[in-house]
Amino acid sequence: MGNLLKIFFLLILFPIVIIAQSSKKNYEYNIDLLHMKNDEVMVSFTPPKNNLEKGKFIIPKLVPGFYQAMNFGQYVSDVIATDKNGKKIRTERLDKNSWMVNDLKHVKKISYLVTDGWDSLQQNTDGAKSAGSTFKKDSVFVINYNSLVGYFEEMKDAPYEISINKNKDFYASSALDYKKKNDSTDIVWAKDYRKLVDSPVLYCVPDTTWLKIGTTEVLVSFYNNKERHYSQKIADHIKTILENQKAYLGGKLPVDKYAFLIYFETSKERGSIADGLEHSRSTVCLYRSGNMNFLPDALNRVAAHEFFHIITPLHIHSGEIQHYDFLNPTMSEHLWLYEGMTEYATIHMPIKQKMISLADFEKKLEEKIQGMKEFDNTLSFTELSKNAMERQDQYMNFYQKGPLLGLCLDIKLRELSGGKMGTQDLMQRLMKKYGEDKYFNDNDLFDEITKMTYPEIRTFFKDFIEGTKPIPLKEYLAKVGFTYDETTGKIGTLVNPDSKQIALRKAWIDQ
Ligand SMILES: [Zn+2]
Structure with missing residues (x-):
């Protein structure tokens, strides 16, 4: 009898309990763009259900793509935590970007004010603005959530539900889907903090x-x-x-x-x-x-x-990127991939797709070579990537030497596969193996790529990306029937290429 009763209660009560809990496993945010006070936006949220004695609330110091501290916490003020009766619970600011919230398990609501990071794009103001936010009441809001929304270190992976109060005729332009609750309220959902910060929004009358x-x-x-x-x-x-x-x-x-x-x-x-x-x-x-x-x-x-x-980093990235630490990030060693290979596709695509002439392509390569010469090319690219924050002076070389390394890798793969495989295929294979939610280990990537391709590719990585051997442009361009004069930096086509060179060039750029 006792068991039967229990079963009865489980059947009746269990679903109710589940619903009540699951609705509180996420951060529930409210952002009010309509009623601004002194140029500041009012933000409040209910933390996910928890049993914590206290919690460290964080607003990012840095965001992916930038390598200097931006301290978004500096725009946040008047952090107030209250319990379900509206009674204040003690909070303490730890530094520019973090707050200790006491008795977190009883906190019902945390509210604060946010001022925008920039008002205008005028010259001579510090720092990049595209990672920050601007609020112009009744006209436009450029919102990067890293400057408005935070997370608890103890509850990093919880999802977000954000309700935004906005002007009736405003539209949310974003890669996330904003649902209209009523004329002046939108709701948006994000799987976790990283996804939220990864999707900025432009609020204004739509164009x-x-x-x-x-x-x-x-x-x-x-x-x-x-x-x-x-x-x-x-x-x-x-x-x-x-x-x-x-x-x-x-x-x-x-x-x-x-x-x-x-x-x-x-x-x-x-x-x-x-x-x-x-x-x-x-x-x-x-x-x-x-x-x-x-x-x-x-x-x-x-x-x-x-x-x-x-392609990358979205579908091919390391754990450092998947679990980006917004307070003290560790850098991945593969910027050659994220930025270098991206820029290589950017210069390779137009010639492969016959959008530009061969002369234009040669000119583009010469520009990259010229650009690379402005940097120290005796540095290991994996080490430089790890130290991107300290070596800001060399960072732009990932867009100069980076694509040229991509070019050499492409030619090497073409050579080894008899023209069948290049970086386009390699990136597709990597996307299939990894993907948006499956990261690779920084230390394993070169071995993994080698397994998918040829043993010689490991030597290529060891020499030119991990190591400091000079990039073998002249040797590699010759394989596909191009000449490269190392003193003038000029690129040309071989007068009498042999059949192997012709075939590899055809496979590489379809010319
Ligand atoms: Zn980029």
């Missing part, structure tokens, strides 16, 4: 154009305080490059949705300022200039590189 690239929905969203119908022009301009990128990646893109968020500030100053940050499924672009005629071309260049990041 948006959607492109369909294969099965991928690409959003082009534009904001300027005067020009309200410009997204179509940009979208028309970048459509061709995106279509070609799709073809280059084998005809199918690995994401369902991608967003270009473009903020343009009109100014009387001469010249232009550009600031941007790529994410897995979106790019934030900030521009300031006297006229906007340069924008379609500029966006074309941005799209060419940033869109390729849907």
